[in-house]
Amino acid sequence: MPDSAPPAFHLLAKPTGAICNLDCAYCFFLDKEQLYPGSKFRMSDEVLERYIRQLIESHRTDQVTIAWQGGEPTLMGLDFYRRAMALAEQYRRPGMTFLHTMQTNGTLLDDEWCEFFKEHNFLIGISIDGPAELHDIYRVDKGGKPTFDKVMRGIRLLQKHGVEFNILTTVNRVNGDYPLEVYRFIRDEIGADWMQFIPVVERINENGLTLYQEGTTVSDRSVLPEQFGRFLTTIFDEWVRHDVGRIYVQTFEATARNWLGLESSGMCVFNETCGQGLAIEHNGDLYACDHFVEPNYHLGNIQDEHMIELVASPQQLKFGADKRDALPQYCLECDVRFACHGECPKNRFLTTPDGEPGLNYLCAGFKQFFHHVELPMKLIAGLIRRGRPATEVMGILAAEEAKLNAALAQAGRNDLCPCGSGLKVKQCHGRKQAANGSKPGRLPVHQAQP
Numbered sequence: 001m002p003d004s005a006p007p008a009f010h011l012l013a014k015p016t017g018a019i020c021n022l023d024c025a026y027c028f029f030l031d032k033e034q035l036y037p038g039s040k041f042r043m044s045d046e047v048l049e050r051y052i053r054q055l056i057e058s059h060r061t062d063q064v065t066i067a068w069q070g071g072e073p074t075l076m077g078l079d080f081y082r083r084a085m086a087l088a089e090q091y092r093r094p095g096m097t098f099l100h101t102m103q104t105n106g107t108l109l110d111d112e113w114c115e116f117f118k119e120h121n122f123l124i125g126i127s128i129d130g131p132a133e134l135h136d137i138y139r140v141d142k143g144g145k146p147t148f149d150k151v152m153r154g155i156r157l158l159q160k161h162g163v164e165f166n167i168l169t170t171v172n173r174v175n176g177d178y179p180l181e182v183y184r185f186i187r188d189e190i191g192a193d194w195m196q197f198i199p200v201v202e203r204i205n206e207n208g209l210t211l212y213q214e215g216t217t218v219s220d221r222s223v224l225p226e227q228f229g230r231f232l233t234t235i236f237d238e239w240v241r242h243d244v245g246r247i248y249v250q251t252f253e254a255t256a257r258n259w260l261g262l263e264s265s266g267m268c269v270f271n272e273t274c275g276q277g278l279a280i281e282h283n284g285d286l287y288a289c290d291h292f293v294e295p296n297y298h299l300g301n302i303q304d305e306h307m308i309e310l311v312a313s314p315q316q317l318k319f320g321a322d323k324r325d326a327l328p329q330y331c332l333e334c335d336v337r338f339a340c341h342g343e344c345p346k347n348r349f350l351t352t353p354d355g356e357p358g359l360n361y362l363c364a365g366f367k368q369f370f371h372h373v374e375l376p377m378k379l380i381a382g383l384i385r386r387g388r389p390a391t392e393v394m395g396i397l398a399a400e401e402a403k404l405n406a407a408l409a410q411a412g413r414n415d416l417c418p419c420g421s422g423l424k425v426k427q428c429h430g431r432k433q434a435a436n437g438s439k440p441g442r443l444p445v446h447q448a449q450p
Helices: 030-034 045-058 079-093 111-119 134-138 148-160 178-191 226-243 250-260 307-311 315-325 365-372 372-385 392-410 429-438
Strands: 012-013 063-069 097-104 122-128 163-173 194-199 277-280 285-287 298-301 357-359
Touching: 045 063, 045 079, 045 307, 063 079, 063 111, 079 111, 111 148, 122 148, 148 163, 163 178, 178 194, 178 429, 194 226, 194 250, 226 250, 226 365, 226 392, 250 372, 285 307, 298 307, 365 372, 372 392, 392 429
Parallel strands: 012 063, 012 277, 063 097, 097 122, 122 163, 163 194
Antiparallel strands: 277 285, 285 298
16 A cells, blocks of 8 residues: 555545436536546446445455445435445455445435445435425426436435435525525524535536536536625524524534634535545546545556555646645635635636636635624634533524624614624614514525526
């Protein structure tokens, strides 16, 4: 094993390649079919055996994550995964355990699938973009029909069988305007306690395709930077006042870890370097990252070279280090660099105010978010360092808000705001109270769009 090999890494296996039973408008992976013209997009038993065996051989830890994604991985059928379980057991070292995960759209799940997941302790990720009015705008089937009801049926089956699951929501130009509707739907109507929000940033090339990430033009479906910032901050304000310790929001947890100065945020996009979250295609091709399944980031094939040699290759090590080393000066001098680290390299296609390349498309949104959460994050970090539960932040903030509201009740509109901003009440919390008192807008009624 190479000296540069990490003790563990995360590898997303795509046994069906880009093939999916849905036709989600913003899916960046559907165009990847062009990488393998004429392929049937099904992982063979030979590749499956090499994948499982080499994955286990490549780990120096007692737990190995075996992760399946797509496309839509359930299209492989249950027997394929039964063989995968048997192979994992065949090559398992004494004392080794497995974390089995699958990201699915949930539309093909039935009792048999869920019984299998429960038997093998799978963690299932379900993709849903909010209530039906928002989800069905872009997440449609091959005939352009809505998929919400089928996804919800899959979720209820998982719950029926006691299968652990979490929610992945892509934030686009439409649902990005409805943060609380999305969050409360996932929390209250689905009943999920773990969720992640992934921004849709869809670069469009001159030929209109998204196979290669080039240029600075994004699609009309892509979330706007400030819009994404507002989406996160609005949900954060709800979470930090009511749901700390009860609801896990991946971005908030990663932010707290960076405020604590921990070695890893738990999210590759917010770590200083990356390169340990790779992707393997149906034919054994290994790529640097799930978001870089492109010819320039092809590391090799596990049928020709052992997986760990590719994971520890100079090409992959450079890919991971470039996340840190390619940051423009604008980012290096940023006051929230420690929390952001430039986010994902796939989104760094703008230029800084000084004209230096490498600025993240979402920079303005992330700056807005990180500045907004600074005080609560400092409180959470302080509590944890003192051995106190992070949940206590909710009581602290409630007391501070009660004190502020009492002061506001005594202040005139032209008085300085008691929050300490230096602005008049009418320019600060007076304006915010007026805005918060307005009635919430209705959800949109949209037709599915191409």
